[in-house]
Amino acid sequence: MARAGVFICHCGSNIASVIDVEQVAKSAEQMTGVVYAATNKYACSISGQEMMKQAIIDHQLDRLVIASCTPRMHETTFRKMLGKTSVNPYMLEVANIREQCSWVHTDKEKATAKAIDLVRMSLAKVLKNQPLFTSSIPVCKKCLVIGGGIAGIQAALDIADGGYEVTLVEREPSLGGKMVMLDKTFPTLDCSACISTPKMAEVGAHPRIKLMSSCEVSAVSGYIGNFEVTIKQNPRYVDHDICTGCGLCEEKCPTKLKSSFDQGLGQRKAIYKLFPQAVPAKPVIDAQHCTKLTKDKCGVCAKVCPLGCINFADQESYTTDTFGAIILATGYQLIDWGSHYPEYGGGAYADVISGLQFERLVNASGPTEGKIKRPSDGAQPKSVAIIKCVGSRDVAKAHGYCSRACCMYAAKHAHQTIEKIAGAQVYIFYIDVRTPGKAYEEFYDRTREDGAVYIRGRVSKIYEENGKLICKGEDTLIGKQVTVEVDLVVLETAMEPAANSGQTAALAGVSADKDGWLTEAHPKLRPVETQSAGVFLCGTAQGPKDIPDTVAQASAAAAKVLGLLAKDELETSPMISAVDTSKCSGCRFCEQVCPVKAISMIDIPSIYNGQKVKRTVAQVNSGLCSGCGACSAACRTGCIDLLGFTNKQILEEVDALWQ
């Protein structure tokens, strides 16, 4: 037989002035299962707790109902108290007779009656409670950072500097991401490479950072504190353990290709470093274009390599490691505007280029050594049109969202053109100019002062006629069609999530929104956490943003990870789902509704008609389950239940009113 104790808190006069607490205690005493009922001035106070502890001993109580303030206030306090007694901390229910009774009702009689009802309901529930036990999981003090752009670099450095091991996985052969491709950064115009390459070198040399370039994450299992991650090393065909990065192979390689780093405007070899300051500063072979690998001809690199690093038989390999936390910093890519905008020539005009191509053109270490030249004929453009929102704010053709950084870098491009080309005429077609950042509006002011002509209107069509690119627009401020004939057109194209970022995130149980940006746990209050405990995100993987915001978010994610790794163990809530495998039919419905992918299916041996068979049933990963109970409500056989809120407990609560 259950031996429940009921305690009614006065909460000074907060409860007792409206509710006749003695009456409640008297009624409670009559209820089935109750062996002791009493009131208490302040149940949460030390003396209040001592009184309850003593009652547990005196009356051999095995469960408690405490009628007091909201359980959101002191349920934890009371559980802690029970931890020091013979009663299991989860053999407790709190009846909310303050916030939801004495504070909202004035009629004493009715409020007292309601308080009695609430106690009865809590009692009915507690009679069905089962002892539950928290467990703890050890935390592996290592973090995995996925993505080696400025976000990943910053996060990795912060965590490593904080004293923990970091593995940084980058798909490309070098760190750096997009930032290192840029020329100057707004609004201060400091050199992008000059401020990002030292950080890259720091990552490369950091004793606590393991850099894995040309690598991808291929599988993630486990949960917070203990993620098992499989990382695929794509073949480099160069043994980086031996290679000194002397560059002889690259020099002698006869195959010239368009450089992806230079956005197709410059050239590289089939064995190459992504760019001169690459980290690691060692080359890889482009397997798709190397003639040795495709046609078994050449092999010059292997002949000239003084250390014999070249290995044409290199294969992809897999390693598995354990991490306590994961940061997703998978970044962005630019929209393939040509396939979306045939009215802008669809990529057929060489001198209609993207903003990133312009960055390479204007970059001193770029293919033109910083001289702005037309890709078609190498001539210096005297007039340039800059078109914003190409692929952004365009629901019909591309993306509905604003890419956020373009207004500023469009102004920067205008400024750089005017600075580098004397007498250059620059037109900027815009819909709105958005400059919400420190010193941003001032930069826009300065660009207009420089002489850039801002035209408010989206360009309808770009075409070539007699060697000029013609942009047809409307100046919506005067309400007239306008046309500009220019030598170069720069399209400030939309950011979109990096290819496969959604798949990578899904491996870690993180979802993406309709545009593919990874979803944070709460847009305001948990901006770098995700629904998957222990998985964090930062940078443009989460949404379009500029460098300052990216770096700030990266450090924020690092701070969260440091907080997690500082713990030796994590306590897990026992109020999670449990499966009664004898009733489970393996319908997988629970698996589909689970928001944190905590449910998976396993085959268990079973006997059917005297035959040994295998049966598929659900199992719950206790490290992942967040205790929402969606599975339980969805379960057709009623075999999966939420501990602490079982069907039985709730039904008893429902029934209690009429007992």
Next chain:
Amino acid sequence: MVGKNLSLLPDENKQKIESLVKKAGAKLSDCYQCGKCSAGCPMAESMDLMPRQVLRYLQLGLLQEALSSQAPWICATCQTCSARCPHDVPIAEIMEAIRRQADQMGIRPLRRTYLFSKYFLLPLKLFGRNHELTLTMFYNLTSGKLFQHFTYLPAMLKSRKLKIWPAKVKNRLAVRKIMENCEKEAQNI
């Protein structure tokens, strides 16, 4: 009061605009006035209002201004605006809806365009098919452009590009009936 007082617009404006826009299958709030429609419009040079401005008047509730604009009548229904609009606003359909609404209310800001459309349907009603000579005759007579296209006449007649006698549909009554049915139906809505 200076300028258009938007607070004092009659309520019926809003309802009329709503029904007009709904017929065109459009949502006015979709338009964020980027001007791409007007930028690519082949006829915009000749318009008193840019197509974008016509939409703006509707957004503000200034129905009369939109209805009395020549722009919808100058629109060639080439659909370039609708095809390139970043928010899928069917601008050409809105122009058409304005044209119909104005026509019903007897507002004809561009008489010649109205007449051409009107007399285009005349041979249709008579013969079930188009007949350029009938159309030209009526149009020239009413528009005051009596001798327009006269220079082309001899060559066209010779090469049989113009026919003196119209081609006729056998079941002309069916076509006429359709035209009458449609007129009734359009008025009912």
Next chain:
Amino acid sequence: MKYSYFPGCSMEATGIEYAKSLNYVNRAIGLDFIEIEDWNCCGATAGHTKSHELGIALPLRNLALAEQQLPGLAMAVPCASCYSRMKYALQAAHSEEREKFSRLIDMPVEGSVEIVSIMDIYSVEKTKTAISAAITKRLSNLKIACYYGCLYSRPPKITMAHNIENPQNMDELVRLTGATTVDWAYKTECCGAGHHVDIPQESKPLLYRIYKNARANGANALVTACPMCMLNLDMRQGAVNKAYDENFDLPVYYLSEILAIAMGATFKECGVASHFHPAKKLLQKENETKEVV
């Protein structure tokens, strides 16, 4: 191959060369166009300007007739305007408005007819091969700017066209004749259509810009597959030249004329003889030099 055929009013009048040359090509490659009996005008722009109902009902009657007379055949529509109206009608027949329109035209209609343009028909792989086989002359001196106009492309929700800014199917057909096609920017820009009658001054710039871009990209002739575009581009070239003090010399051909000529048709057989802008000279040059076996 058989198609039901909706010629449209122009084919008996201003587009007579189109009809002639189509006929020639179809005979040469064994295509059978069966005219829908007692078809009526689609109403063109004036129809849908009057009312949505009229704009759909007029073409829909023809759709219903085709379903009755020639079930199962796709409907060949050679005029861009008629093509557009038929597609609109077809869409209405597939919508919840079907019953209403069935009542308005007093005929049952299913919407079971596929609407195809001449370019669609000729681009069918088998037909294309037949065209190639029937071509006996190479028109390799022609540098053609293919002019598609508005209504084969737009609105894409109606036409279901994939490439509305820079379509290629007419270019591919023209290149079968050995002619080169130029990349140019005005393939689908509007010619002004009927506005050349009511507001001619306002419509001339449209033609001017088309000629200008075609010439700037090295074209020496235009090809179109729409009788309205043809009438404007051909008949009004002189007037545009006069208004702009220009000397555009861009003969305009129907797609079917170019194909017919390459198949050996005489000017009279295909209609090239009766163009407003002189169109024979350019072709004569070709014919003399480029016979192929």
Next chain:
Amino acid sequence: MAITDNTNFEPKILAFCCNWCTYTGADLAGLNRMKYPDNIRIIRLPCSGRVNPQFILRAFQKGYDGVLVCGCHPGDCHYTSGNYFTRRRFLLMKRLLEFAGIERERFQARWISGSEAGKFRDTILKVTEEIRALGPNHRMKEADIYD
């Protein structure tokens, strides 16, 4: 049929509230000393998605006159998607109950956030009045059926 006077009838209403939004909103109503009728009894659940249709049926069977399901606003669910399931399940349940002759006012769903104390109070006021006007639930109350 006689017109019954329900002015003295005090309905019993059961509300299932999610811990993160509506229960918090109800607590805030208390903190702000807002007043609402005492006809409501709240059962706290982690998420509105935890509400098993069986709970609702049982409540009507036991004689509650109305049942309210409350959760976070769509898109704000603490567990990302729980209230979307609630919404779908609610619509289905509502039709089933209407089919069984339960008036639509007796079974309602509301999205009330942790900061919407006023909305919580207003909801309780409105729902209580609506159900008071309907009178007691006889149709599904087992005690009445078996009498």
